[in-house]
Amino acid sequence: MTKAVIPVAGLGTRFLPATKSTPKEMLPIVDKPAIQYVVEEAVSAGLNDILMITGRNKRSIEDHFDRAYELEEALRAKGDIERLNAVRHPSDLAQLHYVRQGEPRGLGHAVLCGAAHVGNEPFAVLLGDDLIGARETLLQRMIEVRQTYGGSVIALMEVEPDQVSLYGCAAIEPTDEPDVVTVTDLVEKPPADQAPSRWAIIGRYICDPEIFEVLRKTPPGRGGEIQLTDALRELAQRSSNGGGRVHGVLFRGQRFDTGNKLDYLRTVVEFACESPDLAKEFVPWLRDFLTRYATDSTR
Numbered sequence: 001m002t003k004a005v006i007p008v009a010g011l012g013t014r015f016l017p018a019t020k021s022t023p024k025e026m027l028p029i030v031d032k033p034a035i036q037y038v039v040e041e042a043v044s045a046g047l048n049d050i051l052m053i054t055g056r057n058k059r060s061i062e063d064h065f066d067r068a069y070e071l072e073e074a075l076r077a078k079g080d081i082e083r084l085n086a087v088r089h090p091s092d093l094a095q096l097h098y099v100r101q102g103e104p105r106g107l108g109h110a111v112l113c114g115a116a117h118v119g120n121e122p123f124a125v126l127l128g129d130d131l132i133g134a135r136e137t138l139l140q141r142m143i144e145v146r147q148t149y150g151g152s153v154i155a156l157m158e159v160e161p162d163q164v165s166l167y168g169c170a171a172i173e174p175t176d177e178p179d180v181v182t183v184t185d186l187v188e189k190p191p192a193d194q195a196p197s198r199w200a201i202i203g204r205y206i207c208d209p210e211i212f213e214v215l216r217k218t219p220p221g222r223g224g225e226i227q228l229t230d231a232l233r234e235l236a237q238r239s240s241n242g243g244g245r246v247h248g249v250l251f252r253g254q255r256f257d258t259g260n261k262l263d264y265l266r267t268v269v270e271f272a273c274e275s276p277d278l279a280k281e282f283v284p285w286l287r288d289f290l291t292r293y294a295t296d297s298t299r
Contacts, residue, residue: 004047004049004124005052005110005125005126006042006051008035008053015027015261022060027258027264030275034258035128036090036093038126038127038128038130039094039096040093041131042094042126045124049094050094051117051118053113065090067091068087106228108230111125122209123206123209124139125203128203130256131258132255133254133255142206145247152208152232152235154170154183154248155201156181156199156200156249156251157252159198159199160198161195164192164195165190165191168189168200168201168227170185170196170201172184175247183247185237188221189222201229202255211231211232218231232246
């Protein structure tokens with residue numbers, strides 16, 4: 001496996017007005033845009049052929065992963081090698097390709113837009129809203145599971161009962177491996193009392209190329225969009241008939257959700273606290289701020 005698809009065509013309405021002209025994927029997590037962390041994760045798992053599914057007003061993503069010769073020359077003239085290397089790094093990460101999703105028809109349609117580039121090969125799908133801790137090896141593990149079992153593989157994380165309606169949730173059966181399950185059914189954003197489990201799909205997938213055939217026949221589902229979950233459900237339900245199978249990797253590691261303002265702020269704070277060049281000053285300031293905030297009688 002060498003290919004990854006990263007859908008970045010969303011409108012980012014939860015972050016308006018900041019995302020009126022700036023893609024939500026370009027919002028910074030300390031000193032790097034969120035999308036760079038996702039690309040770095042893919043590359044660390046050996047996926048160096050990356051297709052981004054873009055839309056209108058996403059040009060700055062392409063610019064970020066391109067060379068910036070004038071800026072590089074200015075930094076070189078100043079002798080600022082550290083920042084020069086940081087500016088060059090995104091363009092050196094991988095082979096980046098882009099295709100536009102002409103209209104917002106859902107995640108399944110966005111993945112289908114990558115069919116011509118992917119061809120008849122297994123590939124990863126990474127969602128830009130989900131950041132996985134740099135020390136985690138989730139994607140590598142999912143690739144291993146694909147190599148062992150074939151078919152498609154999804155990442156699953158246990159969530160609280162009041163959170164299941166925010167995710168696609170899986171009905172699962174155990175395998176001989178403690179962190180691997182067979183997925184028998186998937187439900188997109190079910191009511192809490194109808195969820196098949198508390199194991200929710202997070203934004204990492206390994207898809208068998210047969211997913212494209214299914215997506216082409218998948219009608220619009222929840223929200224009038226073509227859902228990737230619905231196509232994976234079709235493949236999971238074929239398994240009882242000896243067809244394509246879907247497995248899940250049970251992930252208990254570090255995950256950051258940047259898809260809403262509150263979790264985005266939590267992510268920025270946590271990354272800042274773990275930053276070698278910021279933590280020494282930022283963490284004491286944060287402790288002092290929280291103490292003052294808690295004792296301020298005017299709040």
